[in-house]
Amino acid sequence: MVDVDVDVAAFERDGYLKISQPELRGAAEAARAQLWRRLGVSPDDPSSWTEPVVWTSDMTGSGPFAELTGSAPLARVLDALCGTGGWQPRGALGNIPVRFPVRPSADDRGWHIDMNTPLPDGGWAISGRPHTLLLLTLLSDVGPDDAPTRIRRGSHRDVAAALDEVPVDFIAAGELVDRVSAARPVVAATGSAGDMYVVHPFTVHAADEHRGSTPRFMAQTPVVLTAPLRPGGPSVPARVWSGDGS
Template sequence: MTETLDIEAFMSDGYLKLEQVVPREVGDEARQLLWRQLGLSPQDPDGWSEPVRWAVDPDGAGPFRELLTSPALAAALDRICGVGGWLPRGTLGNIPVRFPVPPTEDDRGWHIDANTPLPDGSWTVTGRPHTMLLLTLLSDVGPHDAPTRIRVGSHRDVARALGPDPVDFAEMGALVDRVSAGRDVAYATGAPGDMYLLHPFTAHAADVHRGTTPRFMAQSPVMLTSPLNPASSSPLGCVWED
């Protein structure tokens, strides 16, 4: 990745696309490992019987390590979170694979991810997040291939709606949807090796798969070294500016 980071766009839109953080061959290799983990094949569509299957990066090794340790990713996180403001991940974590078969349930509601740990080890949503979101494309994703939908600029709407207290998960989706409903929608499309960084308050949602090729994409929380708050001087703190 050689382009200049558009931090102003991140602050305005609530997300930033990083193209070819690693060569696409690295993403291709990771995808082949995940096919084997799932026990499925790209050459055998008859085996694609579920709309979503969950894979996982088991150990952060091989192509997964190349993705996680990319200098381009580190440079982008340094610019957005501040140097020393984020913690490196050991694995990509959970990787939902969306197949071009009819959905059996609606898991495509607008939301933000759990962002605050509780003393019992569970997670909740608050307006003082401990994480931001990293999306890693491991397959070609076009507009029909179930790209993650992103409400542009919605991080500002959500920031105004949340405070330091936890929000019940049953209410969170409806709240996020309501306050950000008027925003334009962007789509997380791209090639293997592309990544998206989302502000922790940016509303996003899955989409129906209307294409023909399964979509592989990791969704990984990046831990901040301290909770985000209105005093933050990093680009993440832009949501509290007038």
């Protein structure tokens, strides 16, 4: 049964859903403090910020990271979108790109969707039968100038109509999804530390350059589904996952 407090219609329409979680601000700040120590640079010394983007990760899922991955509002949203038992709880936040206000910006801001389909050889590709959706977790406050992830609202419908079950590689898929979704409006994934975005696996998104002054910390995490999605998959309204009704 779908949770009536979760705006499934907005996810259906836009291809993403924001979860505001002021109660997790402290956990996000504690996680960020750990990441600063791991990076070996100072939050108070901009001269130590020498690269526009540095990748770190959480693979342990302990301490404040466990508090974030165990978010009760997140579980409610995923149950409403994927069906109870339709997703696998995360043990860690995974990859965390940290974007610094350093020029020139990194050349990594192309429009794309994430790899979502496992291959027999252990690699990953993109297909119309995704096994994952995307979770973005803000570990710092992110305003419009702080390199927010850009999202093409409603682009999941264009991509659903363009992909089939045959896997394609990341580069080829990027060219395709960029082309078919180019007319969609762009929104920025802004918010406060502790907020999350649940993103449809077909929603086209991209990084942005940092025009602000405060480094941006955000985790990007695949949420593995218990069965690959198909239009009208189990416990999910057909219009949420298919290309119908655009």
